[in-house]
Amino acid sequence: MTSEKVKCLYCQSVNAITKSHCDHCGMPLAKSHPESANTKIKMFKPIYIVIVIFAIIMMFYLPR
Structure with a gap:
């Protein structure tokens, strides 16, 4: 499992790069940040x- 993180463009919370939706707000995460x-x-x-x-x-x- 990778430890890379990506910020949500909407709420700025940090999520795992493998996620497709933000854990905090539920919005889709960008494919290329x-x-x-x-x-x-x-x-x-x-x-x-x-x-x-x-x-x-x-x-x-x-x-x-």
């Missing part, structure tokens, strides 16, 4: 690439 490390990395990469491209374009576009 927005606070997980994988979600943060997936969001970081595209944002970083867009900022780098924007910075490069601005280097050539702005007057010197």
